[in-house]
Amino acid sequence: MKIVVAHLYPDYLNIYADRGNMAVLERRAAWRGIDFDYRTLSVGDTPAPGEADLYYVGGGQDREQALIAPDLADKGAALVEAVAGGAALLAVCGGYQLLGRFYRDRSGAELPGVGFFPLHTVAGEKRMIGDVLLECELAPGEPRTLAGFENHAGRTFLDPGAEPLGRVVAGFGNNGEDGVEGCRVGRAVGTYLHGPLLPRNPWLADWLIAQALSRRAGEPVELEPIAEDFESQAHRVAAERARTRGGRF
Numbered sequence: 001m002k003i004v005v006a007h008l009y010p011d012y013l014n015i016y017a018d019r020g021n022m023a024v025l026e027r028r029a030a031w032r033g034i035d036f037d038y039r040t041l042s043v044g045d046t047p048a049p050g051e052a053d054l055y056y057v058g059g060g061q062d063r064e065q066a067l068i069a070p071d072l073a074d075k076g077a078a079l080v081e082a083v084a085g086g087a088a089l090l091a092v093c094g095g096y097q098l099l100g101r102f103y104r105d106r107s108g109a110e111l112p113g114v115g116f117f118p119l120h121t122v123a124g125e126k127r128m129i130g131d132v133l134l135e136c137e138l139a140p141g142e143p144r145t146l147a148g149f150e151n152h153a154g155r156t157f158l159d160p161g162a163e164p165l166g167r168v169v170a171g172f173g174n175n176g177e178d179g180v181e182g183c184r185v186g187r188a189v190g191t192y193l194h195g196p197l198l199p200r201n202p203w204l205a206d207w208l209i210a211q212a213l214s215r216r217a218g219e220p221v222e223l224e225p226i227a228e229d230f231e232s233q234a235h236r237v238a239a240e241r242a243r244t245r246g247g248r249f
């Protein structure tokens, strides 16, 4: 078994150790004997149709987002087609913002987005920084929590009827007002959670691997569970930190 993972703009969008998400996916796949075929797609590269089972994009400062936004917009149709074809996707913070319709940054410049996620983002004066805890349910009947760290000026607003990733228990989330965080469209997840996200939330890493395998197999694939001692401790510590100090300017 193998999964092909395409990492978008690792040379531009990689803050708060977002690259660590790749390491976690690679390890949790390897522990199950799943080959992890890692590829990168940056400025000027063209996604090959049907190439990847999972796409990943990290976060970045306004400056880096401005450098890649036109190129990402050009890749938009191919990404939308890939996810419509069953590929999974994880987008974090700055990458998440640019998979929406647009990001108006702190200078007032409107960066074009891919328009994949039904949302838009406008930067505010105060940055929303701190630990975050969410309640979410990607698989019906399986409520879970996600713990991470956020640092963004952007306020993201979902379109009416759009599905958030989760409900904010502690932290700011999309905009510090409507109590939700992130966005989910089928096998694609967008979030403000850095940290990196996956080391403290192994269930989401496994969910992404299972989605990627299901795309490649053409049918749902279940992953066998593996021990999660350190990861569970990391999750508990991060969740507790969020409860005690998340969501304060």
Ligand code: GLN
Pocket (backbone or CB within 6 Å): 015, 058, 059, 060, 061, 062, 065, 092, 093, 094, 095, 123, 151, 152, 153, 154, 155
């Ligand atoms: N530059 C964007 C913002 O400030 C995204 C930041 C990030 O990726 N952490 O909102």
